[in-house]
Amino acid sequence: MFSPPNCTVIPPSAPSDAGIAGAGVLISSSLTATIALLLSASLILQSTFSSNSRPSTIRRKLLASYSDQQILIGITLQSLGLARSSHIIPYHFFIIWMLSLLSMATHNATLLALVQDFKRDWVLRWMRQGLMFVNLALSCVYGVVVLEGKRKGWEGTMPVGCIWAVGSVKGEDDNNNGKVVAGGLDYVGTIVTIAGNVVVFGLATWYLQSRRQKWYRIVQLVGMLLMMGIAVGAAVRVFLLSQAFGKPDVQLSDQGEKQLGFGSLLGLLMMALPIISIIEIKRGEVMVAPPLRDDMSDDEKPLV
Structure with missing residues (x-):
């Protein structure tokens, strides 16, 4: 059970959260996204400049696995962040939003590369469409909360839930702590992102x-270049803001996000799961449907 946020006192510092902004989480998320983006780019470039060659089954399988991991991680992180809004601070809330944008860009890049495979089965196509919508809805909620926080110039150590509280403390005097409301460019940038x-x-x-x-x-x-730009921008923003690799904009009470614990390493170990499927494909234990040509008509495409 989550207790209501304390919006009457501004804490001098906030505890770190390695489960959100830890070094292992950031490394595994960025590394998975990098591999998926490179695989997507290689498949798109191959189909564009070497249309007669057959796309690699291994690369397609790896790309689909890593992309599914990214969108599920993005949805899970955002859901947990909203559930813990009475305790989570804006610093961690913003990092979750950036990681969700990274996962969204990675999945959209995969969609560009494997769209013909996704169209093969209408059930999987609409299931993917549903996940995309859930991820978008959560991302929009995060954007609105971030926008409201920027409008109010909220104190960084206060819980996110206090943004909507009536009559809560809004932060110390600007003359005392030097923190002011975010500039107009930052405000407009959040709206443009949403x-x-x-x-x-x-x-x-x-x-x-x-x-x-x-x-x-x-x-x-064009879509691949755009998704790569969004992914790089989100990853750079997270790394520069995080305690593990950059300088956070809030005072944290400990250095827990710089350490690699078991939970942090678990995300890195999960990256090895798709390799098991690759070994099974190579040994012939698992059959993967061949890719469809981009120029095939609807009558030529198999039903399954």
Whole structure:
């Protein structure tokens, strides 16, 4: 059971949370996203400049596995962050939002590379569409909370739940602590990020559900560059803000986020799970459907 937040006293510091911003979490998330983005780029470049060659089954399987991990991690992190809003501080809340943007960009890049595979089965296609919508909805909620916090210039050690509390303490005097309301550029940037997520979701939905797509190669190449830019921006922002690799904008009471504990290493070990499937494919124990050609008509595509 979560107790209501204490919004009457501003703590001088806040405890660290290695489960959100620990070194192991950041390394595993960024490394998984990097591998998935490189795999997506390699498949898109191969299909663009070597259309006669057959895409690697191993790369497609690895990419699908890592992409699924990313979107599920993004949804889980955001859900837990909202559930703990009465205790979590804006510093950790913002890092969760950036990690969710990283997972969203990684999944959208995978969608660009494996759209024909996803269209093979309508059940899996709509299941993926549902996960994309849940991730978008949670990301929009985070964006609204971050935007409200920036508008009020909330004190960094206060719980996120206090942003909506009526009559709560709003922070010390600007003359005493030197913290002021975020600038207009930062405020506008948050709004643009929220709107951009909605636009990208709409384009991704069209790309996934449309039967006949125009400018297919251009959409793939431009979309891949855009997703890489979003992923790099989110990862750099997190690393610069985190205690483990950068300088946090809030006073933390301990150095727990710099240590690699068992929970942090577990995320790194999870990256090895797709390798087991690769070994099974190589040995012939698991069969993977061959990729569909991009220029195949709907009548030529197999039902399963």
